[in-house]
Amino acid sequence: MTSYTHTSVLLMQSVDALSLSPGCIAVDGTVGLGGHSEEILKRVRPNGMLIGIDRDKNALLMAKRRLSDGFMPVHDNFFHIKEVLRSYGLSRVDGILMDLGVSSYQLDEPMRGFSYQHDAPLDMRMDDTQPYSAKDAVNELSKADLTRIIREYGEEKWAARIAQFIVERRAEKPIETTFELVDIIKAAIPKGARRDGPHPAKRTFQAIRIYVNDELDGLGQALENAVHCLKPGGRIAVITFHSLEDRIVKQTFARLANPCTCPPGTPVCICGKTPEVKVITKKPILPTEQELLENPRARSAKLRVAERLAQA
Numbered sequence: 001m002t003s004y005t006h007t008s009v010l011l012m013q014s015v016d017a018l019s020l021s022p023g024c025i026a027v028d029g030t031v032g033l034g035g036h037s038e039e040i041l042k043r044v045r046p047n048g049m050l051i052g053i054d055r056d057k058n059a060l061l062m063a064k065r066r067l068s069d070g071f072m073p074v075h076d077n078f079f080h081i082k083e084v085l086r087s088y089g090l091s092r093v094d095g096i097l098m099d100l101g102v103s104s105y106q107l108d109e110p111m112r113g114f115s116y117q118h119d120a121p122l123d124m125r126m127d128d129t130q131p132y133s134a135k136d137a138v139n140e141l142s143k144a145d146l147t148r149i150i151r152e153y154g155e156e157k158w159a160a161r162i163a164q165f166i167v168e169r170r171a172e173k174p175i176e177t178t179f180e181l182v183d184i185i186k187a188a189i190p191k192g193a194r195r196d197g198p199h200p201a202k203r204t205f206q207a208i209r210i211y212v213n214d215e216l217d218g219l220g221q222a223l224e225n226a227v228h229c230l231k232p233g234g235r236i237a238v239i240t241f242h243s244l245e246d247r248i249v250k251q252t253f254a255r256l257a258n259p260c261t262c263p264p265g266t267p268v269c270i271c272g273k274t275p276e277v278k279v280i281t282k283k284p285i286l287p288t289e290q291e292l293l294e295n296p297r298a299r300s301a302k303l304r305v306a307e308r309l310a311q312a
Contacts, residue, residue, distance in 0.1 A: 008035030009099065009298040013285050014237045015039045017305040018095035023047045026095040027085070029078030029226070030054060032103040034063030040097065041070055051088060053078050055127040055213075059105055077127075079222040081229055092231040098223075101241040102126070102209060104297060114209060116201035119179040124209045134208050138175050143167045153216065153244065154207030162188040162204055181205075206242065216244060223252045227277055230308035235280065237305045246284065246302050253279050253306045280305040 015036060020026055020043040028037045031052040040050050052067070053074045054060045060073050074084050078098060085091060106126065107115050113123030113134060124134035141149070143163050151159035165188035166175065175181055185201045186194065194200045210216055226236055240246040259273040284302035291298050 007104070007295045007297075008032075008039075009295065009301045010239055010285065010287060010291070010303045011035060011039055014097060014099075014239060014303055015043065017237045017280065017285075017303070018043075018097065018235050020044050020048075020095050024094035025049045025090065026051070026097070027078075027081065027093050027226075027229070028052045029081060029096060029098040030100065030103075031063045031073070032056075032059050032099065033105050034067050036097055036099060037063060037067055037071065040095075041067060044094075045070055051084065051093075053081070053084060056103070056106065057127070057129070059103065062105075075127075078226070079218060081222070081226050085229055091229070092234070093229055094231055094234045096226050096230065096234070096236045097238075098226070098236070099239045100219075100245050101215070113178055114205070116178060116182050116199055116205050119177055122176060122178055122181060124205075124212050126213045132212060134181075134212050135174075135176060137208055137212055138166055138181060139170050149211045150204050150207045152207070153210040154203035154205075155243070156203035156207065158189045158193065159204075164188070178205075210244075216248065219245070219248050220252045223249060224256065227256055227306065227308060232308055232310040234308045235305055236277075236308075237303060240302050240304070241300050246304070249304050250284075253277060253304060256306070275309055277306040277308055280307055 018026065020040065022045060024044045025048060026040050026044055028040060028050060031037050031054040037050055037052050044050060049070050049072060051072045051074060052063065053076050055077050057075045060075055064073050076084055085093065102114055106112050110118035110120045113120045122133065122135040122138065146163035146166055147160045150156045150162055156162065162185055165184050169175060169184050182201045185204050189200045230236060238249045240249055256276045257279050258275060260269050261271045261273060262269050281304050284304050287298040287301055
C-alpha cells in the first residue's frame with residue numbers, strides 16, 4: 001500500500017459545526033484517510049473518543065497509522081451506526097460527521113477502477129470484500145436496468161443510448177476494463193454533445209459506482225438513524241458532492257425538523273409528531289474561493305448541519 005497525501009474538503013467548516021469539546025464522543029462515518037478524524041480528535045482530547053467507520057479497509061488502515069489515542073476504527077458501513085455504537089456500549093454521541101461519496105484516495109488508486117482517467121479492471125467497490133463489482137453490473141444488468149441506473153444516478157440524458165451500446169459490445173466479449181467502458185460511452189454519445197461540459201464518461205461512471213456500492217438507497221433512513229444516535233444538542237454534519245446526495249440530506253433534515261403530517265389548514269396539530277432537529281444551515285456551506293484554488297475537487301461540495309433537539 002503506497003503512502004498518499006490527502007486534502008480534506010470543508011475541513012474546518014465541518015468540524016467547527018459539530019461544536020465539540022474535550023471529553024466528547026464523536027463518530028466519523030466516512031473516515032477515509034482520516035483528515036476530518038484528525039481534526040475531530042484535536043477537539044475531543046483529552047478523555048474524548050472518536051469512533052471511525054469506513055467501508056474501505058485499506059483506507060482505514062492508512063488512517064489508523066496517523067491517528068492514535070482515542071481513535072476506534074471500525075470496518076463497516078455508517079448505515080449500521082446504531083449497531084456499531086451498541087458494540088461499544090453506547091447509544092448516544094455528541095457529534096457525527098459524514099463525507100459522502102468516493103474519496104480522492106479511491107479515485108487516485110488506478111487499480112480500484114473508480115476513475116475514467118486510468119485504465120484498470122472495472123471494479124469500483126468501496127469495500128473490496130463485497131463480491132459484486134462494476135464489471136458484474138455492466139455485463140449482467142439488463143438494458144432497461146442499465147438505462148434506469150445511468151439516467152437516475154448519473155443524470156445522463158444519453159442513458160438509453162449508452163445502455164444499448166454496452167449491451168451490444170458485451171455480446172461480442174465481456175467488458176473488463178475502465179477504458180473499454182470509456183470507449184463505449186464515447187461512441188454512444190454523439191460527437192457534438194461531447195464538445196462541452198465534463199468528461200463524457202463522468203456521469204455513467206458515477207451512476208455505476210453509486211449502484212455497485214448502494215450509496216443512495218436507504219441513505220435517508222441512515223441519516224435519520226444517525227440523528228437518533230445524537231445526544232440532545234448534538235450535531236450531525238454531512239458533506240455531499242452531487243445533487244442526488246444533497247437532495248436526500250436536505251429533505252431528510254427538513255422532514256425531521258418539521259415532521260407534522262396533519263392536513264394543510266389544520267388549526268391544531270393532532271398527529272403528535274414533534275420536531276427532532278433544528279436545521280443549522282438554511283443554505284449549504286460551500287468551499288471558499290481559496291479552498292477551490294488549493295483543491296479543485298472541492299468545487300461541488302456542500303455541507304449541511306442539523307442539531308438534535310432536547311425534547312426529541
